[in-house]
Amino acid sequence: MERKLALSDEILLSIEKPARYIGNEINAVYKDKDSVDIRFAMCFPDVYEIGMSHLGIQILYELFNRREDTWCERVYAPWFDLDKVMREKDIPLFALESQDPLTAFDFLGITLQYELCYTNILQVLDLGRIPLMAADRDESHPIVIGGGPCTYNPEPIADFFDLFYIGEGEVVYDRLLDLYKECKKAGGAWRKAFLRRAASVPGIYVPSLYTPAYHEDGTLASFTPAGDDVPAVVEKQIVMDMTNAVYPDKPLVPYIKVTQDRVVLEIQRGCIRGCRFCQAGMIYRPTREKDVEKLKAQADIMLRGTGHEEISLSSLSSSDYTHLNELVSYLIEECSRRHINISLPSLRIDAFSLDVMSKVQDVKKSSLTFAPEAGSQRLRDVINKGLTEEIILKGAAEAFAGGWNKVKLYFMLGLPTEQEEDRKAIAHLANEIAVQYYELPKEQRFGKCQITVSTSFFVPKPFTPFQWASMHQPEDYIGMARTVNNEVRAMRNAKSIKYNWHEAEVTVLEGVMARGDRRLAPVILKAYRDGAMFEAWSEFWDWGRWLRAFDECGVDRDFYTMRERGDDELFPWDFIHAGVTKQFLLREWKRAHEPVVTKNCREQCSGCGARMYGGGVCFEGQA
Amino acid sequence: MKVRLKFTKEGEMKFIGHLDLMRCFQKVIRRSGIDIKFSEGLSPHMVMSFASPLSVGLTSLGEYVDMELVTPVSSAEGVRRLNEQMPAGIRALSLKQIPEGRANGAMALVAAAEYTVRFREGKAPAGGWEDKVPAFLSQETISAVKETKKGETTVDIRPLIYRMEAADGEVKLRLAGGSEANLKPELLMDTFVRWLGEEPQPFSLLICRTELLAKAGGEQDERFVPLEDLGEDIIL
CATH class of the missing domain: 3.30.750.210 (Transcription Regulator spoIIAA)
Incomplete structure (x- = not known):
């Protein structure tokens, strides 16, 4: 099979890891593009190494390519070095297998695994020469469909998508693709007709067919479907x-x-x-x-x-x-x-x-992992993490006796009802684990034990009992981490404990997006225009860019993070x-x-x- | 049984680096079901030894890797089974039994490499450059500026050029290679272009390694032979 690569030798030899962009991997699927009806570009909007590690895409790749009438290919977000070259030289983004530009495809499917990839969606659309706003697309553009966990609140990015698939892909994609073929064959203004009819496929959400209205206080008042043929509730699809x-x-x-x-x-x-x-x-x-x-x-x-x-x-x-x-x-x-x-x-x-x-x-090299998530028993009961201190200490003692001496502990900070003593309890628990180790007879120990405590800041997510919870300001999060750090330092076994904590500003952004609504689309667009991409990669993170975007769009980020929501509040994802x-x-x-x-x-x-x-x-x- | 595989690396595979190629081979061998020896220890890995890493951007018609078979296969069978699993761009050419011992390993044996070099379209020096190769070679010393980690050094590369012939826009090279002395074709070509009075351009060369050679014979009849010639066909 002879293909012409989309990028020249000169480009490929001057960027990092050219293998990200050439395809030709073992088990990649190649078909004759003229003998299929549907060309599907499946995208993970992050760098190749992350995207290729995702199981869901491997399943969908198999699912689509089993259809004789469909060829599914892959596309990932070009890293900064290639992104720059593509913009300078005006090279359109392409799929790995055929190396054809995205505009040659019927569908662009984007998996939404985390909120921090939202600006990369715009990067992919932009480099792919697909209008960023769904409303600006016509019959010459691919249908842009989103799937994955973030579709359980797709509202912040609703304006950029034609469709969302809510649930597990194995279930209704065949129906959707069959419907697409039928509508495209009918011709005329088939795109609109397809989207309208797709709304009746279970699990398919067509954002353009719903209109939100807001109360004066900013909360959602109503979410209205465009007609009787558009379901008011979209049903999650799952494989039984x-x-x-x-x-x-x-x-x-x-x-x-x-x-x-x-x-x-x-x-x-x-x-x-x-x-x-x-x-x-x-x-x-x-x-x-x-x-x-x-x-x-x-x-x-x-x-x-x-x-x-x-x-x-x-x-x-x-x-x-x-x-x-x-x-x-x-x-x-x-x-x-x-x-x-x-x-x-x-x-x-x-x-x-x-x-x-x-x-x-290798016991000596590997470490044991516990995720108590909260330091005190009270707070573990709040979050319903059925792990007791007794179980943790017993497990650690058994492990130490078995030859391990490295333990990793994962916690969250900023949980609902969390107080100062809950944070300090993190350090106490780590110290108690170290005590278990040093209580072993000396001949059974291998030097010092190494306890690594990591905390992330809790982000309330839709469809969880904590979807009503409020969050904190970045400086408050850092204060929480400082409390833990100081308490760890004060422990008797402080020398055996290492403490790491996450970035606070990223947490706030994630929190805004997780429970956001359609009024956030201009903010995401603005931040992207200002250079925001790969936000999950800390080396390029710039909080100032986001603060400017919120300001310029007149959007109050605290509205999304700092309120404890009322019991009867209508949420953007309640449909x-x-x-x-x-x-x-x-x-x-x-x-x-x-x-x-x-x-x-x-x-x-x-x-x-x-x-x-x-x-x-x-x-x-x-x- | 120690064996030596000769293979190509062409087309898009030129963008795959050496470490990734090694990983690719491990997976190809597992898929082929050919029974290769593993190292001892808690995380055993396949025992494989590549003759000479190929730089990213170069293609090759003559790469080599040595392995040890636990269950022997015939040369024909081994080549067929590997080729069923190879990605487009890599082809197994021959599989031969080689003598035991570290000194007989491909990496130790490599003494020279052959290349064909072409200029990319529009990047060739002014016309008639092919005819100037003999004059270039007739110099007693050829100074080349080599960039090393410590900065630039000037070396005489003339003794490392065993053969350089140009015709029809193509240069055929045989250069010193291996651990003792090594000359990269890019350095030679850039030096040649400078000697012609032009400034070498980046990405101007298309280079294919065509063979890796070992020294054979005694003092009287020393000669270079392709690495595969030091092995025997496996017939079961």
């Missing part, structure tokens, strides 16, 4: 039969080292735990497991199909997978025979996981039905304040609403 869902036998294998450079085996979707801050734990309900025999077979097929030397398990809480023991035992045996590494997800620390870990990794009901979320918000712990799905049903899907953990053990 995980075992037989589409999964790639031969995932793409990149040349350059990427973040996730291994076979990824998805063992289940959803989480039974119900942590009140966690969006994934809510929107992927109910928990659905894959059959263990199917997983064994898939592991084998994918290892053969890629040649990868490592395999990892993917899920929100692998320890809760019913057949984890059987699966991991199988993998350990198979993989050691074939010189394949197993990369374990963070498991709950107990005898089983310690045994498994000692088999697959989505994500399975969990608002009533359940509010109930959980109230219970958090008492605080009362809510049991996990296997212990007792909390009536979240996800039972309506008729499967998964809600019906476990029932025929």
